[in-house]
Amino acid sequence: MSEPTTTASTSMLKPVFCCAFAIALGSTEPATRKEYREPLSAEFPDARTAASPISLPENGSDYAAPSRLQIAQSVRQTLARHGLKVDRQQNSSESILFEFFNENRAGVEIYDTGEIVVVVSNDGVINAIELGIQDANRIVDLVKNGFRA
Amino acid sequence: MASEPDYHGFDIPFRLWRLGREIQEIRDDDWIYWRHPPLEPGTSYGSRIPSVDGKDHLENQSVHSAYLLSPGGPRHALFNTKNGCHHLDFQIARLNVGDLHNKTFPNRVVITRTKERIDAYTFRLVHDPHARMYSHCIIEARKKMPDDARPAPPKDVPKVLRTAINQYFAQLADENRPEMDAYYNPGVPAPISVPELIIKAILCAVALFYEKATGRRLPLKEVERFTS
Numbered sequence: 001m002s003e004p005t006t007t008a009s010t011s012m013l014k015p016v017f018c019c020a021f022a023i024a025l026g027s028t029e030p031a032t033r034k035e036y037r038e039p040l041s042a043e044f045p046d047a048r049t050a051a052s053p054i055s056l057p058e059n060g061s062d063y064a065a066p067s068r069l070q071i072a073q074s075v076r077q078t079l080a081r082h083g084l085k086v087d088r089q090q091n092s093s094e095s096i097l098f099e100f101f102n103e104n105r106a107g108v109e110i111y112d113t114g115e116i117v118v119v120v121s122n123d124g125v126i127n128a129i130e131l132g133i134q135d136a137n138r139i140v141d142l143v144k145n146g147f148r149a
Numbered sequence: 150m151a152s153e154p155d156y157h158g159f160d161i162p163f164r165l166w167r168l169g170r171e172i173q174e175i176r177d178d179d180w181i182y183w184r185h186p187p188l189e190p191g192t193s194y195g196s197r198i199p200s201v202d203g204k205d206h207l208e209n210q211s212v213h214s215a216y217l218l219s220p221g222g223p224r225h226a227l228f229n230t231k232n233g234c235h236h237l238d239f240q241i242a243r244l245n246v247g248d249l250h251n252k253t254f255p256n257r258v259v260i261t262r263t264k265e266r267i268d269a270y271t272f273r274l275v276h277d278p279h280a281r282m283y284s285h286c287i288i289e290a291r292k293k294m295p296d297d298a299r300p301a302p303p304k305d306v307p308k309v310l311r312t313a314i315n316q317y318f319a320q321l322a323d324e325n326r327p328e329m330d331a332y333y334n335p336g337v338p339a340p341i342s343v344p345e346l347i348i349k350a351i352l353c354a355v356a357l358f359y360e361k362a363t364g365r366r367l368p369l370k371e372v373e374r375f376t377s
Contacts, residue, residue, distance in 0.1 A: 088195055093204045097312075099195035105320075107196030109312045117312040119196055121320065128313035129262040 071133055072096040072110045079108070082140045104146035108139060120146045158281030160235075161228050165221055167283045173217065175274040175286060177247040180215035182226035183322070187240045187333065194319035194326070196312070198242050207311055210288040214276065215243075217284035223332045230281045240333045242322035249321070250274045253293055259313045267307045269293035272314075 066074075076086060076098065088099040100106040105121040118139055119128040127147040131138055158166070185199045200206070213226040223241045249272045255261045270290050277287045290306050306314070322329075359365075 088189075088192065090197055090199060091203065092200055095205070095308075097197055099197075101193060101195060105193075105195065105316070107312065107316060109196070109308075111308050113308070115308045117309050119312045119316045121316060124258065124320070126259045126313050126316050126320070127262065128260070128309045128316070130264070130309040 066114075066133070068096060068110055068112050068114070071114065071116070072098075074133065075108060075110060075116065075136070075139065078136045079140060079143065082144070084140065084143055100143055102143075104143070106143040106146070108143065118142045122146045158230060158233070160233065161230065161281045162221065162225070165218070165225060165228070165282055165284065167278045167280050170278070170283055172276050172278060175214055175246055175250060175276055176216060177250055179246040179274075181212040181244050181246055181274065181286065181288075182215060182218065182223050183210070183212045183242040183244060183318075184226050184236055184239045185242060187238060194242070194322045196319055197315040198319050198322055201236070201239075205311065205315070207306055207314060208290045212244075212274075212286050212288060213282075213284045214246075214274075214286050215284075217276070217278075217286075221284075223329065224334070225284075228282060230279045230285070237334075241329055243325040243329050244318065244321045246274055249288065249318070254310060254314055254317075259310075259317050261307075261309045261313055263307075263309050267310060270306055270310060270314075 079086065079098070084100065086098045087101040090097040090099065095109050095111045097110075098108045100108075107119045109117045109119070111117070114133070116131045116133065116135075116139065117128055118131055119126060120142055121127075129142065129147070183198060185201060188194065188199065215223070218225055223243065226241055227236045227239055229235050251271060251273060253269050253271050255267075255269065261267060269292075271293050273289045273291060275287045275289050277285050279285045
């Protein structure tokens, strides 16, 4: 007679146990081992490993506009010629960002649309300036010396 | 705005679930947690907080409110409610809500210089709870309208302003970097606390008793792990 009673009571307890365990499991911080990371950019290779050196068309020429990667490579080479080594490069779906961990906390971002934005920070004030590929000297000066009003 | 998760979310603590709780206003004295791929050791945030998926989400950046996440810690921001693939090895940036909520850019700290005049943008922190993550918020960029009462739809932020604001966010994150480095624990589960260990041990004992009494196992991974 006692067997059915035990079975009935344990089957009634099952949801309680399940809830208790779910709460206990839920009290921990993330511990799942599944790791997921998409590459920062699979679409755009590092400019350092890009194709052969390029020559950008002169202003006002009939050539097709250079791609973001070509502009980025050109900017990188120009900066390197002036002794400015890129400390970190971040590629996103719409831009390539060169970062310089110097005192100006400078960054040069090249967008799909061909816009080049130089951002420098002096004493906590952030200055962002929109420039073109023809303003190479200005880009170098801003990265080296920061913005001077 | 809230999207339902594709997976069950049972490995996310219940106290982080929404469970019918209401949408709240984000307080100016709150903090936000922003998860991101880890930086190289010893490097600063530089000009941008790294993106999780290689896209710039400046118009609708996903973050967590520290106040709404409590009593959970910053590492609870690593839960991925979309597919359950939690970002355990990610770092967490902390920003002060007061530094960005309802702020208009450009301003005296973030200055832009362009040939053409650009529109001003404001950033609002909007509580956007998910079913399995109540503390989820969005930093929403909106074009500043002459009449503030009139709502403006989210719109693409001009490139020059985008770069400047990304640097501003990175600068804010760097201010809290030393404290937040303590929460960087790549791939290793957080150490279990003693009371939690005791509770789990009791529950495991009960589970073993249950198994012995009924001949069946509780269908839970935790029990499997301890009894196998």
